[in-house]
Amino acid sequence: MTVTVTIDGEKYQARESELLATLLLQRSIKPVRKHPIDGSPRTPFCMMGVCFECLVTVDGVTNQQACLTTVEDGMVVERDL
Amino acid sequence: MLDYLIVGAGPAGLSAALTAVELGVRPLVVDNRPEPGGNIYAFLGSSAEYRAESLRTLGTAYSGGLPLIRRFLDGVSRDAIDYRPSSKLWHLEQDRSFAVSGPGGNIADTAKNICLATGAQERPAPMPGWTLPGVMGVGAAQLLLKSGGQLPSKSIVIIGNGPLPLLLASQLRNVGSPPKAVIEPRGSVRYKLSIPGYLGAFAAPITSFKGLMYLASQKLSETHVYTNADDIEVLGTDCAVGVGFYRNGKRHEVDADLILIHDGIVPNANPISAAGINSSYNAAQQALHADASSSIKVAGDAAAILGAKSAELTGRIRTLETFGQRIPTSLSYELWRQRKFRTFLDEAYPPVKFAGKASDDTIICRCELSTAKQVRNTALAVGPDANRIKTALRCGMGPCQGRMCGYSIMDLIHDETNTPYPDITPQRCRSPILPVSFGDLASE
Numbered sequence: 113m114t115v116t117v118t119i120d121g122e123k124y125q126a127r128e129s130e131l132l133a134t135l136l137l138q139r140s141i142k143p144v145r146k147h148p149i150d151g152s153p154r155t156p157f158c159m160m161g162v163c164f165e166c167l168v169t170v171d172g173v174t175n176q177q178a179c180l181t182t183v184e185d186g187m188v189v190e191r192d193l
Numbered sequence: 194m195l196d197y198l199i200v201g202a203g204p205a206g207l208s209a210a211l212t213a214v215e216l217g218v219r220p221l222v223v224d225n226r227p228e229p230g231g232n233i234y235a236f237l238g239s240s241a242e243y244r245a246e247s248l249r250t251l252g253t254a255y256s257g258g259l260p261l262i263r264r265f266l267d268g269v270s271r272d273a274i275d276y277r278p279s280s281k282l283w284h285l286e287q288d289r290s291f292a293v294s295g296p297g298g299n300i301a302d303t304a305k306n307i308c309l310a311t312g313a314q315e316r317p318a319p320m321p322g323w324t325l326p327g328v329m330g331v332g333a334a335q336l337l338l339k340s341g342g343q344l345p346s347k348s349i350v351i352i353g354n355g356p357l358p359l360l361l362a363s364q365l366r367n368v369g370s371p372p373k374a375v376i377e378p379r380g381s382v383r384y385k386l387s388i389p390g391y392l393g394a395f396a397a398p399i400t401s402f403k404g405l406m407y408l409a410s411q412k413l414s415e416t417h418v419y420t421n422a423d424d425i426e427v428l429g430t431d432c433a434v435g436v437g438f439y440r441n442g443k444r445h446e447v448d449a450d451l452i453l454i455h456d457g458i459v460p461n462a463n464p465i466s467a468a469g470i471n472s473s474y475n476a477a478q479q480a481l482h483a484d485a486s487s488s489i490k491v492a493g494d495a496a497a498i499l500g501a502k503s504a505e506l507t508g509r510i511r512t513l514e515t516f517g518q519r520i521p522t523s524l525s526y527e528l529w530r531q532r533k534f535r536t537f538l539d540e541a542y543p544p545v546k547f548a549g550k551a552s553d554d555t556i557i558c559r560c561e562l563s564t565a566k567q568v569r570n571t572a573l574a575v576g577p578d579a580n581r582i583k584t585a586l587r588c589g590m591g592p593c594q595g596r597m598c599g600y601s602i603m604d605l606i607h608d609e610t611n612t613p614y615p616d617i618t619p620q621r622c623r624s625p626i627l628p629v630s631f632g633d634l635a636s637e
Contacts, residue, residue: 127341129227129239134342142326142432149562153431155326159333159340160232161225162314162461163559164592164628175592175628179336180279182227 115185126183133159133166133179144168144178145192168192195221197515198291198304200282200464203231204258204501205493206310207265208508214273216516221275221300223282223293225627229265231312231493232332233501234258235339238266244341250367251338254360254501261505283625283633287469289489294633306490306515309468309483310508311461313494316480317597318353318456318547319565321555322427327434331358331455338364346451350374350436352425353455354381355542361453362416374417374447376438378425378545381456419445424552427452457544460495463594466622474614477539479546480600481619490515503531548601549608557605558598560591568605577612579603579620592628595620 113128119141126135133156136144143153144166156166159179166178169190178189197213199206202224213220230237237258240247248256268274280295289307293300315330322328327346329337331353334344349365349372351358358375365371422438428446429435435448459480465472468489472481478498483491490511493504506528510520548557553566563586575581579595579602582588588602589595595602599620606617625634 127243129243129341131236131340131342134337134340137337137345138342140345147324147562152324153326154324155329157328157333157559158315158330158597159336160235160314162593162596165559167592173630180225180227182279 115183115187117183117185117187117189119189120191128183128185130183131179132168132170132181132183132187132189133177135183136166136168136178141191143191143193148192195302195304196306197221197512198223198289198307199310200224200285200308201231201310201312201493201495202226202229202265202276202278203310203312203493203504204233204261205312205495205504205508206231206308207261208505209308209310209492209512210274210276211261211264211268212509212512213516214268216512216518218516219273219275221277221304223277223280223295225279225281227279229262229276229278230258231504232336233504234262235336236341237339238262240339240341247338247341250364251335252360252364252367255339258501281627281629282464283627283629285464285468285489285624285626287489294629299633307468308508308511308515309464309489309491309495310493310504311464311495312504313458313498314461314596316456316459316544316546317599317601318454318545319551319555319557319598319601320352320425320427320454320547321552322429322433323454324556324559325427325429326432327429327450328427328452328454331361331453332458334451334453335361335364338368343368344370344451346449348373348449349451349453350376350447350449351453351455352376352378352422352436353453353545354378355455355457356538357458358453358455371416372453373449374419374436376422376425376436376447377418377420378547379421379423381542381545382420383541383543417447419447424550425547426552456547457542458494458498459600460498461596462599462619463596463622463626465491465495466620467624467626472619474617476614477536479544479614499528499531499535503528503535506531546600546604548604551601551605557601558586558588558591560593560597561587561589563588563598565605568602569609572606572609577606577610577616578618579606580618582606583620589620594622594626 170176197220284292425438471484492511
């Protein structure tokens with residue numbers, strides 16, 4: 113089963129139950145965010161909910177950890193760039 | 194009031210939950226992942242259902258957790274376990290009051306008994322360039338494979354040593370993309386062990402034999418192994434393009450666009466610290482271990498790094514203790530055997546503690562961007578207390594709450610002020626343990 117996820121206005125096909133961080137890494141969607149202090153580019157680092165480097169906006173909710181989020185059909189993701 | 198709160202759904206939490214069910218207790222299990230398994234068995238249920246090939250790639254150390262996962266999910270479906278996936282424990286006090294937020298609703302209650310089975314994380318390995326896109330933990334790369342992904346590059350370098358990098362190197366060969374190079378930092382492996390260290394290697398013969406097999410297969414592959422590397426740095430400006438390091442005073446550079454770094458694993462200290470449980474510095478594991486006499490129990494790798502098999506045992510033992518049951522001798526014996534083997538691993542692969550060796554401009558706190566120089570100077574000014582350094586520099590106040598800098602700051606304090614580790618005050622974690630929205634706070 114595949115689902116469609118919109119990331120910054122572009123549509124991506126993903127496997128059902130795939131992790132959002134996995135999708136972002138797999139499709140080389142980088143950086144995932146820019147650091148709020150110095151604007152340095154960041155991508156998922158720990159994949160276990162520890163480092164908070166993979167924060168994205170999911171369906172309008174800011175600062176969601178992509179490594180703990182499962183994709184859902186129709187999900188809208190925005191990067192903080 | 195709740196009977197039994199279990200935090201974490203890795204081997205320790207799952208085993209604690211199943212033991213509680215046997216004793217007629219319906220536990221509440223809170224976990225931040227969408228499915229049970231912890232890091233070691235992450236996404237194992239969905240892997241077995243949709244990605245059978247990945248069970249072969251990742252081997253029996255991974256697929257061996259299936260019976261445990263299935264028994265747990267069976268308990269959940271029979272409603273014998275209240276399981277809350279994708280949920281956060283963000284508040285926990287010594288009086289055992291707690292708050293959880295998640296898709297299954299917010300809970301604010303007090304538990305008669307609590308078992309923290311919050312597992313382990315990779316010990317931070319700060320080095321120049323480690324915040325660049327293209328740098329991940331070795332454990333993170335494994336989690337990517339477990340979640341059904343492929344590594345986003347074929348040009349991979351591993352920096353680190355120990356069971357996890359060796360296991361990953363062999364798994365990467367299984368998927369047809371062996372790492373180009375493994376860079377072993379100086380001091381990351383010890384060949385001369387104490388007698389208990391050697392004896393430990395034989396206490397769990399099957400596991401240690403597997404370790405030797407990984408070593409051997411690594412030698413046969415096309416992976417180049419650089420030993421005794423110094424001054425390791427990730428190269429690149431907008432993303433990682435390679436690794437630079439020195440061997441015997443000679444500079445080497447290896448091109449790669451995926452750099453996997455590792456310096457062993459440490460207990461996830463935050464919920465333990467937030468609950469006011471004392472921790473002390475364990476010399477053998479060079480990590481903080483929670484006080485076992487606390488009324489809030491800690492099980493699995495959150496208590497001491499002993500691996501998945503031990504985690505299952507301690508999850509069961511802590512639960513039996515909690516509900517006043519006798520601990521069968523067979524359980525204690527098996528735990529003793531697992532500990533013996535760990536003595537060997539702890540001695541053979543000591544942590545490098547990259548922070549102590551980090552150049553002054555290396556970022557130590559990824560959230561607040563504090564550098565090694567800032568932490569060093571502040572440690573000299575305020576003394577061996579990580580909380581005073583936190584107040585001065587903000588390191589440990591970002592969203593990760595010190596998870597990515599706590600150990601590095603202790604290393605810098607130790608090296609800069611010559612304070613023995615047991616005398617250093619570690620960062621204290623406060624509520625919220627994990628970031629929560631105002632909405633969740635208001636609904637408590």
